[in-house]
Amino acid sequence: MFRKITHVIYDMDGLLLDTEPFYTKVNQDIASRYGATFDWQLKSRTIGLRATDAAKILIQAMNLPITPDEYLQLRKHMLEGLFPQAEPMPGAVRLTLHLHRHGIPQAVASSSDRHHFELKTSRHKEWFGIFQCFVVGADPDVKHGKPAPDVFLVAAQRLSAEPSSCLVFEDAPAGVEAAHAAGMAAIAVPDSSIDHEAFQGTDQILRSLVEFDPVRWGLPAY
Numbered sequence: 736m737f738r739k740i741t742h743v744i745y746d747m748d749g750l751l752l753d754t755e756p757f758y759t760k761v762n763q764d765i766a767s768r769y770g771a772t773f774d775w776q777l778k779s780r781t782i783g784l785r786a787t788d789a790a791k792i793l794i795q796a797m798n799l800p801i802t803p804d805e806y807l808q809l810r811k812h813m814l815e816g817l818f819p820q821a822e823p824m825p826g827a828v829r830l831t832l833h834l835h836r837h838g839i840p841q842a843v844a845s846s847s848d849r850h851h852f853e854l855k856t857s858r859h860k861e862w863f864g865i866f867q868c869f870v871v872g873a874d875p876d877v878k879h880g881k882p883a884p885d886v887f888l889v890a891a892q893r894l895s896a897e898p899s900s901c902l903v904f905e906d907a908p909a910g911v912e913a914a915h916a917a918g919m920a921a922i923a924v925p926d927s928s929i930d931h932e933a934f935q936g937t938d939q940i941l942r943s944l945v946e947f948d949p950v951r952w953g954l955p956a957y
Contacts, residue, residue: 737938738920739953742896743834744887746783747845749906750924750944751827752855755782757817761810762793771797775928782929783907785846785872785880786810818854824924826944828862829957835865837955842890844903846872846880868893882909884917891917902952904944908933922947 749755759778766773777796781789790803790810799806834841843863845852849871856863863869870877870890877885891898903914903921911934914921923934924941934940941947950956 737952739900740902740920741900742840742842742891742894742902743954744842744844744890744894744901744903744914744919745831746903746905746907746910747843747847747852747855749782749824749926750904751824751831751843752821752859753824754818754821754855755906755926757814757821761813761817764813765806765809766793766797766799769797769799769801771799773797779908779929779933783846783881783905783909786848788880814851815854818851819857821855821858823859823862824944826947830944830947830949831862831865833949833957834954839954840867840894840896842866842868842870842894844870844886844890846886848873881907882912882916884913887914887917887919891919911937920952 745751762773781792786807787803790806794801794803794806831841843866847855852871868890870886872880872886874889876889879885887903888898891901898918901919903919904924905911905914905921906924906926911921911923915936920938922939922941923937924944925931925934931940
């Protein structure tokens with residue numbers, strides 16, 4: 736058994752919605768324009784970060800002759816056509832609806848900006864309507880992006896929850912680090928391409944949300 740949980744907080748990209756392939760494709764396309772290579776080793780350094788923070792890392796790592804703002808503008812137009820196609824990750828709908836039916840408060844805490852958040856969830860309004868709150872990277876109360884704990888602490892505050900009673904689901908090392916910095920338990924559900932060594936210290940690692948056993952965290956059984 737792990738610690739008893741009363742509130743659950745989720746990252747969105749690559750955790751609830753299968754959007755990470757969109758980012759991979761677009762970043763690879765931009766890199767190829769400049770004769771550079773975007774691979775999973777580089778992606779693992781940026782996954783879960785705010786867009787501006789990720790762009791700075793990518794530009795430096797790939798030695799691109801553009802500014803972060805120029806990179807984000809290139810990326811924006813390409814991504815906006817893809818985001819509305821996002822589908823749920825395996826087990827995401829089942830888990831969140833199960834906890835909703837049992838009255839467990841849930842929140843989404845994402846590094847995504849509000850506009851992109853709306854595009855990604857545009858086909859899933861009914862499903863996302865079960866969450867008590869959403870906190871995005873551009874929220875005025877979120878002063879620092881992941882791996883800082885701000886986004887999770889704001890979510891807990893809006894859920895009226897003690898951080899120690901919150902469980903965070905994340906797919907990114909920076910997100911797990913942020914959850915632990917907030918004093919919360921964290922479960923990593925990483926892409927199979929990310930080395931699990933990057934998640935050392937996390938409370939549990941799952942291959943997908945399908946594997947999650949609520950009872951081990953004091954939550955209602957399926």
